[in-house]
Amino acid sequence: MNIQENKQRVMEGYKLFQAGDIQNLLGLYHENAEWLAPESEHVPFSGNFHGRAGIAEFFRKLDASVQPLHMEPRRMIAEGDTVVVIGDSTWQARNTGRQYDNPFVHIFTLRDGMVERFEGMWDTGPAERALSTDLPLGQDLGKPLHH
Template identity: 50%
Template sequence: MDAQQNKQVIQEAYRLFLNGDIRGVIERCDDNAEWTSPDSEYIPFAGTFHGKQGIADFFSRLDANAQALRFEPREFVAEGDKVIVLGHATWQAKPTGRSFDTPFIHAFTMRDGKVIRFEAHADTAAGERAFRSDQSAQPSMPSQLHH
């Protein structure tokens, strides 16, 4: 498939995601696809997931822990086997009720019309602040120095 066909596959995947059709999104992935975002001990769906079952696990964790208040893919750029999506999202962390805004960059690598690798890049610091429990969200204070 050429770059424009790859772009159409990804645009359709976003339409499916926005309509809640996660199965349809997963069907556009290769059996051995890798789905990855920066690791975070606070964000329950961060890290790397392998294969369709792993990607299903990612979406299950995402759904259990975050709600998209706004999710706007704004630009789709395709060249060769890559499709890059630039957008903006507002998420609510379900465990804490806090929300956060973040621009995002999603990079897809395609082969034979299927996603073989997905990389998400967003403001992880904002996400971590939203997901941390109230107690651990407090900045640590330096201990008092005694003279």
């Protein structure tokens, strides 16, 4: 696939996520794809996942923990088989009801039109604070992003 087709494939994944169609989203990943993300003992969906089954587990943990309120890929940069996406997101912790903003950088490596490797970069701190039951419910979780 060429650079433009790779960018379109990645954007297709974001649209499937936003539509809640995780089954078809998983179909964009190679069977033995890697999912790499920051680690946090306080964020159930953090860390690395391997294979399509592992990535499905990531999405199950994500859905059980937080609800996406806003996810906007703002910039997409591609070269060869790599697509880098810079964007903004807003989430709500299911256990506390707290909302938090979290900018992200996602790096996709594609092979034969499918994602072979995903590397996500974001600050785990906002999710940790939103999910924490040790903070008072009125606790300010940081400055909001301007969408």
